[in-house]
Amino acid sequence: MASVDSTGHHHLRIRRTGLNWYSAVLAFFGMLTREKKMRGICLCGTVEFEIAGEVPRLYQCHCSLCRKQSGSTSNSSLLIKSENFRWLRGEDRISSYVKESGFRSDFCSRCGSPVPNPLRRTSYFWVPSGLLDGSTPLTVGVHVCVGSKASWDVIPEGGVQFEHLPPDLEAFLACLSPR
Secondary structure, three states: OEEEOOOOOEEEOOOOOOOOHHHHHHHHHHHHOOOOEEEEEOOOOOOEEEEEOOOOOEEEEOOHHHHHHHOOOOEEEEEEEHHHEEEEEOHHHEEEEEOOOOOEEEEEOOOOOEOOEEOOOOOEEEEEHHHEOOOOOOOEEEEEOHHHOOOOOOOOOOOEEOOOOOOOHHHHHHHHOOO
């Protein structure tokens, strides 16, 4: 049996329950590597989702489309692997707007909150960070489209900045990798 004491230390107790020592050790290490889960929900509570696994750093897009979609200086988002994303409810209440350029905005049809959507023809979901429950600390690691930011937008020093959208998705994802 694996347990955690009041100081946060992990302990492994093997009882004679039919489990061999190998199974007990696997169970113990499974507890140590338990996946983190975060939930997100729209303003009215109609659309809810969950993300699991390692959470990447945020990116902020400063292009005019993201400013209009978010109503702010930028759009703060995560890119989550599809296998780590799950709808909990309200998927049937999502409406979409797609521009000729391919820019897509999915939103709750009841309250208008932007909600996650599949990232074009990739195995990732775009997830707006403002919907997340806030229990896991997140940091901004990358700013994109800084060349088209609003004149009154001041981007903090540090982090990676791209003048336009990064040309290579894999390189962009590497910049978002947790450190």
